[in-house]
Amino acid sequence: MIEFKQINKEFVSKGHRVQALQNVSLTIEDGDIFGIIGFSGAGKSTLLRMVNALETPTDGEVLINGTNINALSHNELRQVRKNIGMVFQSFNLLNSKTVYENVAIPLKLNKVDEATIDKRVKELLAFINLPDKANAYPSQLSGGQKQRVGIARALATKPSILLCDEATSALDPETTEAILQLLQRVNKEFNITVLLVTHEIHVIQEICNRVAVMEHGKVVETGSVLDVFSRPEQSMTKRFVQTVIPEKIPDSIIAELQRDTRHYELIKVRFLGDTVTKHVIYEINRSLPVESNIIFASVNQLQDSALGIFILQVVGEAAAIAQTKQYITDSGLEWQEVTL
Numbered sequence: 001m002i003e004f005k006q007i008n009k010e011f012v013s014k015g016h017r018v019q020a021l022q023n024v025s026l027t028i029e030d031g032d033i034f035g036i037i038g039f040s041g042a043g044k045s046t047l048l049r050m051v052n053a054l055e056t057p058t059d060g061e062v063l064i065n066g067t068n069i070n071a072l073s074h075n076e077l078r079q080v081r082k083n084i085g086m087v088f089q090s091f092n093l094l095n096s097k098t099v100y101e102n103v104a105i106p107l108k109l110n111k112v113d114e115a116t117i118d119k120r121v122k123e124l125l126a127f128i129n130l131p132d133k134a135n136a137y138p139s140q141l142s143g144g145q146k147q148r149v150g151i152a153r154a155l156a157t158k159p160s161i162l163l164c165d166e167a168t169s170a171l172d173p174e175t176t177e178a179i180l181q182l183l184q185r186v187n188k189e190f191n192i193t194v195l196l197v198t199h200e201i202h203v204i205q206e207i208c209n210r211v212a213v214m215e216h217g218k219v220v221e222t223g224s225v226l227d228v229f230s231r232p233e234q235s236m237t238k239r240f241v242q243t244v245i246p247e248k249i250p251d252s253i254i255a256e257l258q259r260d261t262r263h264y265e266l267i268k269v270r271f272l273g274d275t276v277t278k279h280v281i282y283e284i285n286r287s288l289p290v291e292s293n294i295i296f297a298s299v300n301q302l303q304d305s306a307l308g309i310f311i312l313q314v315v316g317e318a319a320a321i322a323q324t325k326q327y328i329t330d331s332g333l334e335w336q337e338v339t340l
């Protein structure tokens with residue numbers, strides 16, 4: 001478990017003070033793929049780099065499995081760092097060394113014997129599906145292949161935590177997809193806790209189970225991806241989530257609704273899994289004195305669930321519309337009124 005406890009970080013550069021982190025508290029449980037999202041300058045990398053003590057807090061504590069890593073001796077910190085791998089946006093491979101040698105670096109630094117190194121490097125090259133690139137140099141690899149090697153190197157010492165600093169930001173969408181799948185395998189097959197920072201919400205949507213949203217050095221919202229994506233509360237979170245889960249009624253439909261002279265209300269219904277809502281909409285139209293039409297719908301995969309958002313135009317008397325809302329509530333679904 002990784003715990004950030006009331007972390008503040010102030011940088012002083014050229015006489016200016018920058019408050020990079022303000023009172024950040026977060027807990028990352030073992031086995032999580034935890035994503036930290038925010039725009040550039042939000043403080044994500046500074047926070048991530050505190051886990052392996054590349055940065056130290058101005059005040060507050062970083063605990064790994066209960067140990068305050070800033071209170072450790074140099075030797076103790078070395079042991080903790082063996083347990084933490086890190087991958088970078090720019091891969092950080094040594095261009096003068098082969099793929100095999102790059103992956104072997106952490107093992108050599110830890111004075112592991114040659115036979116064990118050989119076995120481990122070969123295992124890792126097979127895991128990242130580049131067994132035939134052992135003797136290639138980084139300049140002979142694509143961006144995606146370089147990041148695979150970066151991941152293999154990060155796993156060399158069999159860590160239980162993997163830190164990823166914008167690991168896919170330099171890659172095209174298809175390669176990003178492959179790297180995200182690899183990170184998911186790292187998490188599942190080796191039971192490694194993954195803590196990643198990104199400015200790309202689809203990265204969070206695809207592989208994370210928990211998320212923290214950062215703005216100006218603060219965590220403004222945190223929770224399970226399912227909760228945060230289905231009920232984003234802060235405006236920053238809404239901005240991110242709405243780019244992958246649209247909720248906006250198309251302009252042409254708005255124009256049509258504005259011309260509609262009947263008495264109606266617009267009701268946004270959210271659901272997880274699709275069967276419940278199909279049944280609810282059918283029942284509303286069958287048994288209540290209203291006419292309900294779906295004017296907007298989106299269904300998105302979130303982990304193992306489907307998050308659906310339907311906007312219904314419910315036409316009828318005020319009392320019948322109130323009855324409809326009650327029926328939706330009684331069916332266990334969340335709803336909100338929408339105004340044009």
Ligand SMILES: Nc1ncnc2c1ncn2[C@@H]1O[C@H](COP(=O)(O)OP(=O)(O)OP(=O)(O)O)[C@@H](O)[C@H]1O
Nearest residue numbers: 011013018020038039040041042043044045046047
């Ligand atoms: N070593 C440093 N010296 C001075 N200021 C720093 C230093 N490192 C970071 N900062 C400042 O701290 C703030 C947070 O930076 P940080 O890199 O953590 O943000 P970020 O969310 O990771 O953004 P990016 O994705 O652009 O790296 C920024 O204002 C940055 O300029």
